[in-house]
Amino acid sequence: MDRNFYSNGKYNLNPVNDFRIFAGFSCCSPSDEDRDLDDFIQNDAERHRKDLMAVTYGLFLIDCPDAPLAFATLQNDALKIHLAGYPYKSSPAVKVGRLGVSAEWQGGGIGTELLTMIKNFMLTDNRTGCKYITVDAYNKPRVLHFYQKNGFSFLKTPNLHKKQEPMYFDLLSHVPPGNAYKTCWYVKKA
16 A cells, blocks of 8 residues: 555545646635635645645545545644754654645534544654644634644744744644554653
């Protein structure tokens, strides 16, 4: 099986090679002024893949592999957090550069499902030695609440005047389904 493919039995998370599948895809309602996510998936995601800057993954229903419900663009990152016992000045992370859910699927848990699958995906077979997932979340209450609800913390005290807020998730706090015996020893005791 392809190491860059992940399935939970209901959804597949696949790297995107043919971006034509996003023709007609929109994360925004017609009234949205900020169309950054639509612009990215329509015009920039393929170039990011070709230039080795990021990989975009599509979320698909298993029985409908040609119609993405959502996407996430992942890229390497690091957090300047010193971990006791390691000589490194930063810790390895994967950044969610963009995450978008199709407008018709919003509000039904697809974004949470996508983040959970990314967490599981990064822990399965220790793909990269990644400790954190990071995101520069749009500084909008709905977006910040979404990431907090999914276990992300602010890297710094939020600044209401910034367009984005850096947030992170510690993968050691996540236990993939069916793998509790493999990861429970990582959990720090209080």
